[in-house]
Amino acid sequence: MSLATAALRRPATPAGPSLEPAPHIELVPPAAGRRARPRVLYAGVVVGGLGALMLSQLLLSIALSDGAYTIDALQTERKEQARAVQQLTEDLGRLSSPQNLAANAEALGMVQNTNPVWLRMSDGAVIGTPAPAAGAGVLAASGSQVANDLLTGVPLVTVPAAGAEGAQALPGQLGAPAPATPEQAAGTTAPAELPLLAAPTTR
């Protein structure tokens, strides 16, 4: 009680010394029957509550640590997958390099025509003089002049197919000698020592 409220109350009580006798204070005997039961109940609730708490904490930590193992396993898996992605990206990069594409295209018998001819859509006029591509291709004359160390050991697509399927699919076009492959130009290491890429089977 604060002083302020005490001051307000004072006038309500009779002033001057009290004439009443001191109040008689006496212990009330405990009501044994009424109190005994609640004590057991409370104890039970508390102990039970504690038990439930501990049990749930145990379960929670089991679940958590189990989750930790799952997370760990998943993270490891993600790392593996990321590695696989990286490897495939690297393979794709080197296989789609112009050196590799040109070497493969020419191995398949494609040469580039240095005489562009245009068909004008408006009047159907042919601009330029159509002429068959001269020469054996950009690479055939001098081999690949643009090094790419990553292509070391990467075989040309036609090499495995040259004997059987390729000859049927492309009759008469494989007579030309195989051009210098990039690995011959750049190669210092024997191809067998490096992990070989599987030859793509795209047709």
Next chain:
Amino acid sequence: MTRRRSRRRIAASALALLAVLAVFLVRLIDIQVVHADSLNAEAEDKRSIPQTIMGVRGDIYDSTGVLLAQSVLRYDITASPRTAVKSEVTPQQAAEQIAPITGQKPEELVAAIQSAVEKDPDSDFAYLSKAVDAAAFEQIRDLEIPWVYYQAKPARVYPNGAVAGNLVGFVGSENQAQAGIELSEDECLAGEDGSEVYERSADGVRIPGSTIVTQEAVNGDDIVLTIDSDLQWFTQQTLATYAQRWEAAWGTVVVQEVETGRLLAVADYPTVDPNNVSATADVDVSSLGSRAFTAPFEPGSTFKTLTAASLLDAGLATPNSEVVAPYRFTTPEGADVNDSTRHETWNLTLTGVLKESSNTGLAQLGLLMTRQQRYEYMQRFGFGARTEVGFGGEEGGDLNGGPDSWDAQTNLTTMFGQGLTVTAVQMASAYQAIGNEGVRMPVSLVQGCRAPDGTITDAPPTEGTRVISEQAARQTVDMLENVAGKGWLASQIEIPGYRLATKTGTAQHADGSGGYASTYIVSLAGLAPADDPKYVVSVTLADPVKMNTSGAAAPVFREIMTQVLKQYAVVPSGTSSPDLATNY
């Protein structure tokens, strides 16, 4: 009596409590204050694992989205030698399994372990193999050799090899930028490593919620070039083929877009494969960069175009201006120039001077302009200063100190490209200005630094500057068309259906002591299609032994320009070149 006893009991237990509390307090201070540091460190060592989060270096792309430089992870395979020698998997057994995967010899691996143990029996670290790729790493890991460990480290691969290797540059063994764009744009590309700390259980599993990132990793941004990698490959292949055929010491080809000033291809021969720098570095260190930017040379007659264009712009000449061109021309000051071959005196127009590439004719016309005026035109064409690209080690060329320090002889020779030096890129850029109706665009090699959200920063300037008038530019192109169509190389550079505007140059090499050596730098610069110039191709070959005329550059020019016109689907001209008089 009972009261006293209970008071004593209370006091005793209070004392006991205080004593216990005091003991706790002392111990608390002991742990938390006195031994705090050492205990913390001990605890950290036991459970807490610091780890570097790698900030990945940005990639480099060409203008079409082709990846030119890529960040990858490589793995160092290490071993604990002291464990190895005691292990049941002997170094010999392990080496025989690992060697075929890494391409080493088993003896090398055994020797690495043995020598480490011999030096220090307690040796706990030795490299077995450095920077193996992911496939090899997985194979080695699956061998489950108990004393072999791995360290992932960032590395760089260049999927297209030497395609644009001269421009992209390369990084060192610790991924530090060393050359080219890798070096000059390092600020954009470089990532910043972060760090984290986590706690781990006895069986090596990360304790959930224990990870604290102490420093966030910052990944680098990507660089986008103006180069087209397909064209760049074709240009390099063609240049190298002819450079070898003519046995040239070196050569460059620059392909530039007229409208924007963007470099579409900058080829160098010889050049570097950034995947295997040592292959070039061991033979020729000077071929690790791009000579097109870094090697100024005396250009010779390709420079005549610019002197002629300046004369037209200044109103001092027209394509039909007449001049009597003898074999030798001498000025009153005693300077003399002569043409490359003996000939009778010719009556030439300015167009004819360019077609015959007459030094004496041009020298007489060039004297119509003051040297100061000519020097200012040179500067506006971009000579004498580095281009806007700012390539690593780029040179600005040397205009021989400016007009005040030119002697009478230099005053004449600078008209036809001797006695001054330019870079191949500067020369292409000057022709770009002529092709672009007289407006020189800033040369650009990098489109900018691209953040993950696609925004581009550090974009190069795009504001052009007028060098000569539109009319002077058009007249210059017309004259060059007559050079291309009537000159001695006409049949060798012809591209059916397209009008070309070209000029050749065969310049003597300076011998380094004020005179000229007997070797030449041959070049050919040109624009196509001449009716509306879209592309510049400038070819330079140094000291071609087998053919020391600009004829050596002709097939290179023709093949590359054909490829450019084809690749960018330039519609054939459909008109014929204007016919200007070359003689009178």
